[in-house]
Amino acid sequence: MSDGERAKGAMLARLRGEIAEDRAMLERCMTDARLAKARLGGAPVDPAVLALAAVALHGWYTGLESVLERVARQLDGDVPTGSRWHRELLTQMSVEVPRLLPAVLPRTVIAPLAELLAFRHFFRHAYGIVLDADRIATRLALLFATVDEVDVALDVFDAFLVEAGVVDDPRHLPDD
8 A cells, every 4th residue: 555545545534533532422412312302392482492492402513523624634635715615615515526526415405504504603602692482493403304314425425435435543544
């Protein structure tokens, strides 16, 4: 194995590991989202449950965006900049580069993810607001309607990384 192949394998293995850590965080956020969803049916709505739901939504989207940024930086060599970079990153990750790189996300999830991004932006920049139970419930429903398709897409992308030459443990790369 040449030095270039070894370096590529190490970079892809590192990327896989970082994405796996991000995905574990995504699952923790989903656990909180499930708990919040189960408790939101009560009346009156508990502000702590609304806060848990909002934090879960914020955390999940932020974690997904971290995955997308890692891929953009490592494989595309370019993360969008400017005031619309978050939305441009979604678009970038839904485009296949023929014979080089598959789309990370299917186009079908871009619109719902853009709505979750908008909520994340609102929540991140809102101070002293009262969370609206209906809006939170709507965003949770959107997350639950989207998460499985995103998970499948990330699994498919992980399989691409494996096929691209990643070994499970880069310490066991051949010396030749």
